[in-house]
Amino acid sequence: MIREAVKEDCINLAVLSLQVWLDTYAIEGIKTEYSKYVSTNFTEVCFLDILNNSNNRLLVCESNKVLQAFVLINFDSHFEGDDNGFEIEKLYVDKRFKAQGLGSKLLTEVESRYGPKFWLYTWVENKSNGFYKHLGFKHIGNINFDFNNQIIENNVYSYTSMKKSN
Numbered sequence: 352m353i354r355e356a357v358k359e360d361c362i363n364l365a366v367l368s369l370q371v372w373l374d375t376y377a378i379e380g381i382k383t384e385y386s387k388y389v390s391t392n393f394t395e396v397c398f399l400d401i402l403n404n405s406n407n408r409l410l411v412c413e414s415n416k417v418l419q420a421f422v423l424i425n426f427d428s429h430f431e432g433d434d435n436g437f438e439i440e441k442l443y444v445d446k447r448f449k450a451q452g453l454g455s456k457l458l459t460e461v462e463s464r465y466g467p468k469f470w471l472y473t474w475v476e477n478k479s480n481g482f483y484k485h486l487g488f489k490h491i492g493n494i495n496f497d498f499n500n501q502i503i504e505n506n507v508y509s510y511t512s513m514k515k516s517n
Contacts, residue, residue, distance in 0.1 A: 353460045356409035356421065361398035363418040364411070368393040371443040375477060384499040407440075410460055412453050420444040422457040424465060435491065435509045436468025442479075454482060458510075467512040472505040483508045 356364065369389045377385045401407050406427035412420040421443055428438035439461065444453050461469065472494050473479050484490075488508035496503045 352414065353410055353412050353456060356398075356402060356411045358399060358402060360409075360411055360418065361395045361402065364398045364409070364421060365393045365395050367418055367421065367445055368441070368443055370445070374446060375474065388498075408465065410457060410464075412457055418445070419448040420453040420457060422461055424461060424469075426465075430470045430472075430494075430507055430509070431492065434468075435470040436466065436511075437470075439469050439471040442471065455486065458486065462512070468510070470507060470509045472507045475504045475506055480506055486510070 372389055372393065373381070373385065398409075401409060401423065406425060408424040408426070410422050410424075411418060421441070422439060423441040425438045425440040428440065429435065430438070439458070442454055442457060470491070471483070471488075473483065475493075488510045490506055491509045492507040494505045494507055496505065
């Protein structure tokens, strides 16, 4: 079931975020800078703040009261102007539920509720690049971040409709 997140979800959202982030980025193991990052950015309070921000929407996918995945939308974030729509800030799927179509379902729900133009970015080494290309997202640029004096390169993707044309 996909639904809007509520405050009772925030602790689970924090833990799922921590898990997905570490599985994705801490590929050589746990380092102090990773621990500091996740322990300050993925907290119940951070997710409560997200829910209270009118520029954000957060949809969760759950089954039998188990959080499986979520998508965070930021209507205030734009890439190179408004033409690319709003940002999908996070699309996180628990590794136990990958390859079950949950990411696609969440993106389809985003389009249905909020419109067909959105963008996102993902680390160039992330396996999700293939997922977004498979769905028809277009590579439109790159964003680099300085993470503890290390440049992290990210691909930026845009999509204008999730609807399949015949």
